[in-house]
Amino acid sequence: MPTILTFYDFDEKYQQQIREIAPDYELKKVPAKEATAEQIREAEILVGWNRQLEEEAAGSENLKWVQSWSAGVDYFPMDRFAEKGIQLTTSGGVHAIPISEHIFAVLLAMTRNLDGNLRSQVRGKWEKGEAHNGLYGEIHGRTLVIVGTGHIGRSTARVAQAFGMKTIGVRHSGRPEEHFDEMYKTDGIQEAFAQGDVIVNILPLTDETQHFFNRESFGYMKQGAIYITVGRGPSTDTEALIEALDSGHLSGAALDVFEQEPLPEDHPLWAREDVILTPHVAGNTDHYDARAAEIFVANLKAYVQGETLPRNLVDYTRKY
Numbered sequence: 001m002p003t004i005l006t007f008y009d010f011d012e013k014y015q016q017q018i019r020e021i022a023p024d025y026e027l028k029k030v031p032a033k034e035a036t037a038e039q040i041r042e043a044e045i046l047v048g049w050n051r052q053l054e055e056e057a058a059g060s061e062n063l064k065w066v067q068s069w070s071a072g073v074d075y076f077p078m079d080r081f082a083e084k085g086i087q088l089t090t091s092g093g094v095h096a097i098p099i100s101e102h103i104f105a106v107l108l109a110m111t112r113n114l115d116g117n118l119r120s121q122v123r124g125k126w127e128k129g130e131a132h133n134g135l136y137g138e139i140h141g142r143t144l145v146i147v148g149t150g151h152i153g154r155s156t157a158r159v160a161q162a163f164g165m166k167t168i169g170v171r172h173s174g175r176p177e178e179h180f181d182e183m184y185k186t187d188g189i190q191e192a193f194a195q196g197d198v199i200v201n202i203l204p205l206t207d208e209t210q211h212f213f214n215r216e217s218f219g220y221m222k223q224g225a226i227y228i229t230v231g232r233g234p235s236t237d238t239e240a241l242i243e244a245l246d247s248g249h250l251s252g253a254a255l256d257v258f259e260q261e262p263l264p265e266d267h268p269l270w271a272r273e274d275v276i277l278t279p280h281v282a283g284n285t286d287h288y289d290a291r292a293a294e295i296f297v298a299n300l301k302a303y304v305q306g307e308t309l310p311r312n313l314v315d316y317t318r319k320y
Contacts, residue, residue: 001025002062004300005039007032007048008069014293021297022304045303047296051075058084065303067296071095071283072232073314074205082316089299090312090320094291095283096155099230102282103156103200104163106254110226111137115276132226132252132274140164143195147212148202148231149177156200168192193220198228204320205232213237218244224251230282233257238269245274256282 004027010018018027030039032050040046040056046066050057057063058080064087068076071092081088109115113131120127131137144160146153149169157167157179167180170192174185184192186208193199199221203209213229214237221227227250229236238259244250254276255269261280269275299309314320 002044003028003039003042004045004047005030005035005043006046007035007050008289008292010293011290014290014297017297018300021300025304045300049076058086060084060086065089065299065309067091067299069292072204073320074232076314078314078316078319087309088314088316089295089309090314091292091295092312093151093295094288095285096151097287098285099152099202099282100155100159102256102278103228103230104159106228106276106278107139107198107226109276110252110254111139116273119273134224134251139198142166142197143168145170145192145196145199146180146202147189147200148204149180149183150202152202152230153200154179156202166195168195189217190220193217193225194222196221196225198226201227201229201231201235203231203235205234206319209235211235211237211240213241215240215243218250221250223249225249226251227253229254230256233259233261242268245272252276254278256280 002025004022004025006027006029009029015027032048035050035053037053037056040053041060042062044062044064046057046063048069049066054077058077066086066088068088068090071090071094073088073090076088078088110132113129113136116129120129140163143166145168146156147170149171153169154177157169160167161179169177169180169183170186170189171183172186174183176183201213203212212235218240227241241253245253252274256278257280263269269277295311298311302308302310
């Protein structure tokens, strides 16, 4: 009997759906750290990932499909998967709500000086202070530029419009998208960034996006802009960002992802009062497992029928 090996404990509701959709498969659950090489080699479908068993998975003669429990897949051996014909799907879309809410949490905190007020609270001081743009501001009427217009980008644009913001998107194709007032191709970032009061980075990590945000691209941004990143850490050149903050060209930044994680305790970003740091938690939500399970179940229906996987199938030529 072919095996579906999962590192995640599906709720009984989803276990029942899986059994009904794939009655000829054995659903076997094992914690990722306890999985053996033999179990990996026997599996036809793998839900989750264990980097310590990468060699066994990439070289397996049985493995046909890996469902990642994360949206980012830059750490998977995609070239080897492509050679073996192993399909890879992501949990893209799971993060759309929590990350878009996180983006506005930090943006409102900076605009309304909540981060400054919290520091004053810790010191026990009645200090009104000033927000990152000088005075207590509003996001209404401001322009938000979103680089990366997938599930998260679209959700963020929708919320931005509800706040009365203008929305500009940047994507490889430049194709128009709902909830974006304007859309630019990636080679049009100079014009796009020049309009942005807030620039949001939601990029995946590919060869093309490594240090996409560098001295040149930060230089394109308007004076006093705010930079927010929830994309992959290496898409931002940290030294270039610090230079843009030091010069005053950027008024503030909110970072949830970093080139090096955990961020070293002696890193200069920790001491900055114009930066909000969070430890890669923007996508955390108590709805995560249920949403990821729904993606897997939808893909499983297609898989057992010999159809193309409909949800988040990775294009190995694009690396996402």
